[in-house]
Structure formats: C-alpha cells, structure tokens
Amino acid sequence: MRLEVEITGKTFKNAAGETHEVLASVKFALQSGEVGVLIGPSGCGKSTMLRIILGLDRDFSGHIARPPEARIGMVFQEPRLLPWRSVEQNVRLAAPGITDAKLSELFRILELEAHRSHFPGELSLGLARRVALARAFAVEPDLLVLDEPLASLDDALAGRLRDEIATLVASRPVMTLLVTHSLDDAIRLGDRLFVLSPRPARIVQEVPIGIPRAKRTEAELARIRSELAAVQLESK
Amino acid sequence: MLRLLSFALLLAVWWTAALFVGGAKLPSPPAVLEVMIAEASSGALFLHLGATLARVILAFVLAMSLGSAIGYLMGRVKLADRLGDPWLILLLNLPALVVIVLAYIWAGLTEAAAIAAIAINKLPTAIVTLREGTRTLDRSLDEMATVFAVPRWRAFRHVVLPQLAPYIAASARSGLSLVWKIVLVAELLGRPNGVGFEIGVAFQLFDTPRLLAYSLTFAAVVLVIETLLVQPFEARATRWRPRAA
Numbered sequence: 001m002r003l004e005v006e007i008t009g010k011t012f013k014n015a016a017g018e019t020h021e022v023l024a025s026v027k028f029a030l031q032s033g034e035v036g037v038l039i040g041p042s043g044c045g046k047s048t049m050l051r052i053i054l055g056l057d058r059d060f061s062g063h064i065a066r067p068p069e070a071r072i073g074m075v076f077q078e079p080r081l082l083p084w085r086s087v088e089q090n091v092r093l094a095a096p097g098i099t100d101a102k103l104s105e106l107f108r109i110l111e112l113e114a115h116r117s118h119f120p121g122e123l124s125l126g127l128a129r130r131v132a133l134a135r136a137f138a139v140e141p142d143l144l145v146l147d148e149p150l151a152s153l154d155d156a157l158a159g160r161l162r163d164e165i166a167t168l169v170a171s172r173p174v175m176t177l178l179v180t181h182s183l184d185d186a187i188r189l190g191d192r193l194f195v196l197s198p199r200p201a202r203i204v205q206e207v208p209i210g211i212p213r214a215k216r217t218e219a220e221l222a223r224i225r226s227e228l229a230a231v232q233l234e235s236k
Numbered sequence: 237m238l239r240l241l242s243f244a245l246l247l248a249v250w251w252t253a254a255l256f257v258g259g260a261k262l263p264s265p266p267a268v269l270e271v272m273i274a275e276a277s278s279g280a281l282f283l284h285l286g287a288t289l290a291r292v293i294l295a296f297v298l299a300m301s302l303g304s305a306i307g308y309l310m311g312r313v314k315l316a317d318r319l320g321d322p323w324l325i326l327l328l329n330l331p332a333l334v335v336i337v338l339a340y341i342w343a344g345l346t347e348a349a350a351i352a353a354i355a356i357n358k359l360p361t362a363i364v365t366l367r368e369g370t371r372t373l374d375r376s377l378d379e380m381a382t383v384f385a386v387p388r389w390r391a392f393r394h395v396v397l398p399q400l401a402p403y404i405a406a407s408a409r410s411g412l413s414l415v416w417k418i419v420l421v422a423e424l425l426g427r428p429n430g431v432g433f434e435i436g437v438a439f440q441l442f443d444t445p446r447l448l449a450y451s452l453t454f455a456a457v458v459l460v461i462e463t464l465l466v467q468p469f470e471a472r473a474t475r476w477r478p479r480a481a
Contacts, residue, residue, distance in 0.1 A: 054383050072383055080380045084398040084475075093394055094384040139384060 001070055001142050003030040003175050005053055007062035010045070022048050023060070024200040028192075032142070035169060035176040035213075037186040040196025046179045047077065049201070050147055053177070066143065073141030073174075075149045079128035081120040087131050088116045095138035106134050110164060126157050133161070137168050144169070144176045150185055162188060166213055187224045188216065195228070263445040271449040280434075285454060288419055288430040291347075295354035296415045300408060302355070303362025308400070310363065311370020320363075327360035332418045336425055345426040350419075357418050362407050369403030401473030409466050416458050420451075 010023035022045040030036045038046050051057040053064055054072065081090045091103065107113045110130045120128055129149060136144060149165070150158040166189060169176050180186055186193055193207040207228060211220055247265055254264040275281035310317040310324075336353040343349035373396060381391040423432025431454045438447035 056379055056382065072385070074380070074383045076376070076380065078376065080376050082377065082395060082398070085394070093386060093390070096390075135384075145383075 001032045001067050001175060002065075003053070003070075003143060003177070004063075004065040005029070005049075006064070007049065007052060007060055009062070010048060010052065010057075010060040021200040023052075024197075024202040026062075026194075026196075026201060026203055028194055028203065028206070030175045030177060032173040032175055035178060035189055035191045037178045037180060037190035037193045038196060039180055039183065039186045039193055040201060041198050042181055044196050044199050045201040046181075046196065047147060050145060050177075050179060054145065070142040070175075071139050072143050072145065073136030073139045074145045075129075075132045075136045075147060077147045077151065079120070079125075079132040081128060081131055081135075083120050086117050086119055087112060087123070087134075090120070090131060091135045091138045094135045095140075098138050103138065106137055109167065110134050126153050126161075129153065130161065133165070133168075140172065141174055144174050146176065146178045148180055149178075150180070150182065158185075165189060170213070183225060183228060187221055187228070189213070193228070259445075260442075261444060263448065267445050268448045268452065271445045272453060275446075275449060281450070281453060284429055284431050284434050284450065285457060287427075288416075288423065288432065288454065289457065291351055291354065291419050291423070291430065292412075292416050295351045295358065295419065296408075296411060298351065299355040299358035299362055299415070300404075300411060303359045303407070304366045304400075304404060306359075307363040307366025308370050311367040311373070317367070324360055324363055327356070328364070332357045332421060336418070336422050340426045347427075350422045350427055354415055354418050354422055358411050358415050361414065362411060365403050365407040365410075366400065369400045373399050398473070402470070405466065405470040405473050408469070409462070412458065412462065412466060416454070 005026060005028055007023050007026040009021070009025075011019050011021050013019055026049060028036065038049065040046060048057065052060050052062075053066070054074065055064070055066075081087075082093065085093060088103070091106075092098065104113070107116060110133060112127070112130055112134060115123065115127060115131075120131070123131065133149065136146075146165070150161055153161065162185060169189075176189075178185070178189055187209060191209060191213075193209065194203045195205045195207065196202070197204050209216075209224060216224075250262075251264055254262045254267075259267060272281065306320065310320050335356050336350075339349040339353035339356075343352070377395050377399075378391075381395045386395070419430070420432035420435060423430035424436040427433050431450050434450045435447055438444070438450070
C-alpha cells in the first residue's frame with residue numbers, strides 16, 4: 001500500500017476575516033513498512049496536515065491518494081477516549097473484530113492488563129496515552145498516524161512507550177506517519193524525516209535514515225543528530 | 237429519614253390548618269383518606285387514574301421522541317436551527333390553554349386532540365434542551381469515530397447518545413411534571429374521564445375532599461414514576477462520571 005500526499009496550499013480565515021496561510025507546499029509518499037516523520041516547530045501546521053491526510057478537512061488545494069480500503073489507526077495528541085466506556089470497551093469500539101487473545105497480547109505489551117475495566121477518568125495521562133495506542137494498534141491498521149504521542153510525558157515513560165511503538169510497528173507491515181517536534185523521537189523511530197519550515201509549512205528537506213531501527217546505536221544517533229542540526233541551521 | 241420528617245411536618249401543618257379553617261374548605265387528612273378509600277373500592281379511582289396516566293404516557297413519549305429528534309437536528313444543522321427557531325419561540329410562548337382550546341375546536345373533543353395538545357405543550361422545551369445538549373457534543377470524539385471508521389449507527393449509539401443522556405434525563409424529568417399538570421387541564425375542558433374530569437366535577441360541587449383525594453393520589457403516582465423510572469435512568473446516564481466528594 002502507498003500513501004501519496006500533495007498539498008499545495010491551505011488557508012483559513014480568522015474571526016476578523018483575515019486570511020492566513022497555514023500550509024504552503026507539502027509533498028511526500030509513504031510505503032507499507034515505512035515510518036515517515038513530520039518534524040517541525042510547534043504551531044507550524046502539522047496537525048492541520050494530519051486532518052487533511054485523514055480526510056477530516058477537505059478544504060485545501062492538492063491531492064491525497066490513500067487506498068480506500070486502508071484501515072486507519074490514529075493516536076491523537078489528546079487521548080480522546082470515551083469517558084463512559086471502560087478501557088477494554090474503548091478499544092473494542094474501534095476494533096469490534098479483535099479476538100480476546102490479540103487484545104490480551106496488546107494489553108500485555110502496553111502493560112494495561114490491570115486497567116482493562118477502569119474508566120478513562122481513573123487513568124493518568126500516561127496510561128490514557130497507552131490506551132489510545134492500544135486502540136490504534138487493535139484495528140490492525142494499514143496506516144498508523146501518531147500525532148505527538150509522547151508529548152508531555154516524563155522521559156522514562158516516553159522512552160518506554162517509544163520502544164513499544166517500535167516493537168509494534170515492526171510486528172506488521174504498516175505505513176506509519178509520526179508527527180513530532182522532538183528530534184529524538186524522530187531519529188529513533190523514523191525511516192525518513194520530512195523537516196518542515198515554520199508556518200506556512202513546507203518541506204525544507206527530506207532526510208532518509210539508512211540504518212534499521214534496531215541497529216541505531218547511541219553513536220549513530222549522535223551523528224544523525226548533528227547532521228540534522230546542520231540542516232535546520234541552513235533552513236533558517 | 238429527613239424526608240419522612242419533612243413529610244410528617246407537612247401533614248401536621250395541613251391537619252392544624254384544617255382545624256382552623258373547617259372541613260368544608262380544607263378537610264383533614266383522615267377525611268381525604270376516607271374519600272380515597274371509597275373511590276378506590278368502587279373502582280372509579282383506578283379508572284380515572286388509568287385514563288390520565290395513559291394520556292400522560294402517550295403525550296410524554298410523543299413529545300419526547302419528536303422533540304429530541306428535532307432538537308438534535310437543530311443542534312447539528314445550522315439551516316434547521318435558523319428555520320426552526322422562530323417556530324420554537326412561538327411554541328414556547330403559546331399558553332397551554334390556547335393550544336388545548338384550539339385543538340378541541342379544530343379536531344373536536346377527541347382523544348387525539350387532547351393528546352396532541354398536551355404533546356405540543358411539552359414539545360418546545362424538549363427541543364430546546366436537546367438542542368443545547370447537541371451543541372455541547374464533543375467534536376473531537378466525532379472525529380475519533382470517523383477516523384476509526386466506526387459505523388454511523390454505532391457511533392451514534394456509543395459516542396453521541398451517552399453525551400446526550402443527561403440532557404434527555406433532565407428533559408424527561410421536567411417534561412413529566414409539565415405533562416401531568418397540563419393533562420388535567422385538557423381533561424377538565426374536554427374529556428369524559430380522568431383525574432382532570434373528576435376535579436372539574438368536584439369544583440362544580442365544591443367538593444374539596446374529593447378534589448384533594450384525586451389530586452393527591454395522582455401526585456403520589458407521579459412521585460413513584462419519578463423515583464422508580466426517571467431517577468434510576470438519570471443515575472445510569474451519569475454513572476461513568478467521577479463522583480463528587
């Protein structure tokens with residue numbers, strides 16, 4: 001499967017009637033098994049871009065080619081769980097066909113077994129994020145979209161969740177699109193990085209990371225990081 | 237316990253007042269109870285209660301289902317809101333009596349006219365409450381359901397309805413009290429049976445014990461419905477909310 005994104009412009013009007021340009025030019029494609037990362041400063045229009053790619057916003061110029069049968073798993077910036085359904089019921093609403101065995105396996109990986117019957121109001125933000133991840137993986141997505149899934153979590157938890165995402169992504173062929181402003185998340189998880197400019201966003205540079213995720217040592221990561229820092233300096 | 241005490245206090249005040257005013261204007265509790273028992277043993281009480289209750293239920297269900305559907309539509313679709321709003325304001329400000337009299341004139345002194353008139357009185361408040369509820373729906377949850385391709389009906393049932401449930405419960409509660417007040421007027425004006433009809437007869441005869449016997453029995457029935465049906469529904473609808481300390 002293949003996702004092709006070509007956005008040539010997106011504007012919106014504010015309350016005063018002034019037109020603002022949010023996205024300038026964003027063009028990229030993603031294959032099954034690939035993790036693409038959209039990285040850019042806060043407020044550069046990343047979430048708007050995701051809404052367009054997911055079909056939630058059709059008011060833009062450009063074209064999105066997404067296989068109509070592609071199942072989508074999404075982790076929003078906020079967990080967006082239904083407060084009146086338990087953890088398990090939340091996952092099952094999105095993935096009604098999931099088997100008990102698969103669900104248990106997912107809950108085991110994400111360490112949610114003890115919270116199956118809890119309601120979202122009883123969960124910490126970190127736990128709620130994990131439930132949102134479980135829900136996204138439970139649908140066995142062809143396209144997995146992660147919008148800042150690790151933001152505002154403490155480092156230790158963010159690190160563990162990042163490893164869990166890497167494990168889950170490796171376990172099945174899926175096109176993954178990660179949106180983040182964290183360079184660290186980007187280079188640990190991504191295969192290809194799309195570096196975005198401040199608003200109106202355009203792709204400044206595409207950076208492929210040739211080394212498989214499992215073999216990225218701290219030394220390799222440091223090298224990539226300094227390369228990218230140079231790129232970002234240039235773009236400013 | 238406190239409720240019982242409060243109820244006992246009410247009875248005591250009533251009884252004392254009855255002693256001062258005299259039995260013709262305000263009969264004592266035992267006098268009213270006596271009439272209740274007499275009416276119950278002849279079967280008339282149950283006949284009239286049943287007729288009124290049936291009207292309440294029919295009009296209530298009609299107004300709630302129609303009002304909820306219209307309110308939801310007006311909350312979701314701007315055009316519907318714009319078109320419906322003037323009608324809504326008109327309906328909200330139309331006195332119940334006018335609706336009932338007009339219904340009887342246009343459709344005759346029929347059961348359908350009575351029920352329609354009662355339902356029309358409840359309709360606008362149901363619409364307003366559900367419209368408000370629909371406006372507070374969390375769009376981000378709608379988006380979540382869309383992205384995960386949750387089928388429309390499933391999304392409505394599990395994402396939208398739970399958010400509307402507290403509004404439906406509030407509307408049901410205020411609706412029940414409104415409907416049962418209006419149903420008596422409709423019966424008084426144009427029905428040959430029901431609690432309202434009996435009150436009309438009692439009024440013509442200045443028969444206060446009979447008037448109180450019928451209205452208090454009916455109030456008790458409404459209280460039972462409220463406690464056994466409406467309150468449990470409300471509790472269920474808001475069960476997931478963290479309890480206030």
